[in-house]
Ligand code: ATP
C-alpha cells in the first residue's frame with residue numbers, strides 16, 4: 001500500500017509523542033521522495049518501539065531526533081536520543097531476546113521490543129543497528145528496501 005509518508009510519520013509521532021516526559025522535545029525531519037510502499041502497522045510498531053525506548057531511556061528536557069529518507073530503493077529511519085546510552089560491554093548482546101543493559105535496572109522493561117522489531121525487519125529484508133555511548137546517547141538506524 002502506498003503511503004503519503006511524511007504526513008503519516010507526523011501523525012504517528014504526534015500520537016507516540018504524547019507519552020514523552022515533561023520538556024522532552026521530539027524533532028522530525030524527512031528527506032527525499034514522499035511515497036513509500038510498506039505496511040502501516042509495521043512502521044507504527046517499529047517507531048513505537050524505538051521512540052518509546054528513546055523517551056524511556058532519556059531524562060526530562062532531552063531532545064530526540066527522528067529522521068527519515070526515501071531514495072535509492074530504500075527507506076531509512078533513525079531515532080537519536082541524548083539519554084543514558086548503552087555500556088560498551090552490553091552492546092553486542094543488545095538485540096538478544098530478554099537482554100537488558102546493566103544500566104537500566106531501575107527502569108521498567110521486558111527486553112522484547114527490539115527483538116520484535118528485528119524480526120519484522122528480517123521478514124522484510126530490512127536491517128537495524130545502533131551507535132551508542134554510555135552517558136551520552138544512542139542512535140538507532142533502520143533500513144527497509146523499497147522496490
Ligand atoms: P520492552 O520490551 O518493554 O521494550 P526494553 O525497553 O527493556 O523492554 P528493548 O526495547 O528490547 O527492551 O531494549 C532492550 C535493551 O536495550 C533495553 O533494556 C536497554 O538496555 C537498551 N536500550 C534500548 N534502547 C535504548 C536507548 N534508546 N537508550 C539506552 N538503552 C537502550
Ligand code: MG
Nearest residue numbers: 053109113114
Ligand atoms: Mg523497549
